Amino acid sequence: MTDNDAAGVTAARLAMLLTAFRPGDDALGVSELARRTGVPKSSVHRLTGHLAAQGLLERDGGAVRLGLKLFEIGQLATRQRGLVDAARPYLADLREATRNTVHLAVLEGTEVVYLDIVRGPDAPRLPSRIGGRFPAHATAVGKAILAFSPEEALERVIGAGLPRIGPRTITAPGLLRRALMKVRTDGLAYEREESGTGVICVAGPVLDARGQAQAAISISGWSNRVHAERVAPAVKTTALTLSRALS
Structure with missing residues (x-):
């Protein structure tokens, strides 16, 4: 797999994780995100860590919720x-x-x-x-x-x-x-x-x-x-x- 292909897969998985949240959802755990997206749990754990570090997700114990930065981006x-x-x-x-x-x-x-x-x-x-x-x-x-x-x-x-x-x-x-x-x-x-x-x-x-x-x-x-x-x-x-x- 080329670097471009790997980057594309990562970007697609990040998008899947962010769009896995549905109306009424609060915090979701790694297992539920893996179930909804089909992304392996180990990858979900790693990628949600990156998203949380950037403020796109927020941690809630062992789960994560959508971060305030997503709202800010939406306003742009x-x-x-x-x-x-x-x-x-x-x-x-x-x-x-x-x-x-x-x-x-x-x-x-x-x-x-x-x-x-x-x-x-x-x-x-x-x-x-x-x-x-x-x-x-x-x-x-x-x-x-x-x-x-x-x-x-x-x-x-x-x-x-x-x-x-x-x-x-x-x-x-x-x-x-x-x-x-x-x-x-x-x-x-x-x-x-x-x-x-x-x-x-x-x-x-x-x-x-x-x-x-x-x-x-x-x-x-x-x-x-x-x-x-x-x-x-x-x-x-x-x-x-x-x-x-x-x-």
């Missing part, structure tokens, strides 16, 4: 931070106008990442969280972004497979393509129980000066509480206004 992601700061007043206004939960998301690979969530006062608690990910094909924000993205972004999603997430997830490439054509025509994407039972969502793309999606905003809630056709104009107006402000 200027593109996303700038987008969140610019979008927040618009998200707040949309939340106040509809009293539903509002999301801001971007596409990363085949998944959407939620950059900001403004919970509605009358809305139920949904499983989405800031920094959380979800398959793009099963969300309204994902479809809103894919409809206004280069073809290769859609091909990447289709190539990875379209697993069923909710009772009405689109799992056929042809159906997804037709759905995205309608999104391009309407400027809005809908999700009805595609991400989970009883969940409904309406999303609009946030476009750059070239007309390509750089993000999407949405309103989400339970299908027996959110009337998609009523909130859709507010979502579309907010997405267009934010698009102009960013451009």
Whole structure:
């Protein structure tokens, strides 16, 4: 194995260890990290020592937890931070106008990442969280972004497979393509129980000066509480206004 190959393996293992932590996790021991990552215990012990020395992990007895430096690094992601700061007043206004939960998301690979969530006062608690990910094909924000993205972004999603997430997830490439054509025509994407039972969502793309999606905003809630056709104009107006402000 060359030095470059060895460095690549080490970098991959470090990334696996850091991403092995899940929502709700506190400290994890070497055995649990080895189980989740498939990395040998001896390597986990050595690598977590290096990460702790750099402040990326913190020791808690014989276990480790994510370190504060990771949060600091996250705050340096200027593109996303700038987008969140610019979008927040618009998200707040949309939340106040509809009293539903509002999301801001971007596409990363085949998944959407939620950059900001403004919970509605009358809305139920949904499983989405800031920094959380979800398959793009099963969300309204994902479809809103894919409809206004280069073809290769859609091909990447289709190539990875379209697993069923909710009772009405689109799992056929042809159906997804037709759905995205309608999104391009309407400027809005809908999700009805595609991400989970009883969940409904309406999303609009946030476009750059070239007309390509750089993000999407949405309103989400339970299908027996959110009337998609009523909130859709507010979502579309907010997405267009934010698009102009960013451009």
